Amino acid sequence: MDFSNRPCNSSPHIDEDSELRRGPWTVEEDMILVNYIANHGEGRWNSLARCAGLKRTGKSCRLRWLNYLRPDVRRGNITPEEQLMILELHSRWGNRWSKIAQHLPGRTDNEIKNYWRTRVQKHAKQLQCDVNSKQFQDTMRYIWMPRLLERIRAGHRPSEVSTAPSNNNPVFYHAPEITQISNSMPSYESCTSVSSSDESPHVSAISDLTDYFFNDISAAHLYGAETQTTSPVYVNQGSDLEHTGWVCGPGEITDNLWNIEDNNTWFWQHQQ
DNA sequence: AATCTCCTCAACCGCTCCGTA
DNA sequence: GTACGGAGCGGTTGAGGAGAT
Numbered sequence: 481m482d483f484s485n486r487p488c489n490s491s492p493h494i495d496e497d498s499e500l501r502r503g504p505w506t507v508e509e510d511m512i513l514v515n516y517i518a519n520h521g522e523g524r525w526n527s528l529a530r531c532a533g534l535k536r537t538g539k540s541c542r543l544r545w546l547n548y549l550r551p552d553v554r555r556g557n558i559t560p561e562e563q564l565m566i567l568e569l570h571s572r573w574g575n576r577w578s579k580i581a582q583h584l585p586g587r588t589d590n591e592i593k594n595y596w597r598t599r600v601q602k603h604a605k606q607l608q609c610d611v612n613s614k615q616f617q618d619t620m621r622y623i624w625m626p627r628l629l630e631r632i633r634a635g636h637r638p639s640e641v642s643t644a645p646s647n648n649n650p651v652f653y654h655a656p657e658i659t660q661i662s663n664s665m666p667s668y669e670s671c672t673s674v675s676s677s678d679e680s681p682h683v684s685a686i687s688d689l690t691d692y693f694f695n696d697i698s699a700a701h702l703y704g705a706e707t708q709t710t711s712p713v714y715v716n717q718g719s720d721l722e723h724t725g726w727v728c729g730p731g732e733i734t735d736n737l738w739n740i741e742d743n744n745t746w747f748w749q750h751q752q
Numbered sequence: 753a754a755t756c757t758c759c760t761c762a763a764c765c766g767c768t769c770c771g772t773a
Numbered sequence: 774g775t776a777c778g779g780a781g782c783g784g785t786t787g788a789g790g791a792g793a794t
Contacts, residue, residue: 594761
């Protein structure tokens with residue numbers, strides 16, 4: 481395992497009473513933990529910490545392993561697919577981060593939680609509404625999620641190649657792979673029904689998610705067909721949305737999705 | 753160049769749940 | 774039944790970095 485390029489290498493604080501170390505992990509501590517787990521497996525974290533000679537609590541060792549050192553942990557940019565998944569699953573389960581993380585391979589509950597707090601809640605704050613309010617839920621559902629879906633279906637541009645360093649060996653998700661995922665998704669027209677249970681949701685793939693999504697809010701409705709429901713509608717996306725700056729030009733990336741001021745103004749005007 | 757402000761994310765804390773004696 | 778320890782979860786904090794002034 482490559483321990484170079486570690487973000488935290490400053491001296492950790494040492495508790496005077498227990499002599500337990502706190503704060504950022506050093507490269508040496510990481511190596512000890514990884515080597516110990518490689519030889520003895522994980523679990524029994526308190527005794528693991530003692531036996532490995534780490535002056536850390538078991539909780540700290542567990543957290544370090546699960547959130548950083550685990551071989552399959554992915555870090556780096558949250559892809560549109562993952563963003564969509566997070567939005568969708570959070571709308572179902574709320575702040576059940578570990579449960580949400582189970583459906584995002586390689587992502588940790590901590591990372592998803594951080595993403596939600598730093599990105600999503602920030603925009604709720606900008607909107608001056610609660611993240612759990614109907615206004616914000618609708619904004620996610622009727623603006624951000626369709627746009628994410630559109631981007632997923634369109635595939636990623638070269639400038640949007642996301643890095644997902646795993647185990648300090650960068651993994652690159654190139655456009656063809658993303659396009660493959662996008663192509664595996666059902667067409668809008670083919671989405672007619674799907675089951676979704678609170679207790680046993682099957683959201684194991686993007687296609688499941690889109691099934692749920694389109695069924696729930698009606699794809700035809702979203703894309704300007706004549707179907708009418710009580711939900712807000714946005715139509716003529718090729719014109720209005722472009723005028724709001726919503727549609728990305730070549731090379732523009734994700735943050736346009738979160739450039740909400742214009743888009744939400746537009747959204748709420750058109751909802752009247 | 754220096755300072756300030758904001759953002760990100762690793763890590764900690766407190767609590768709950770669960771298994772075991 | 775209950776006391777205890779281990780494990781896991783969600784909320785929160787703070788250091789460090791990036792960008793703005």
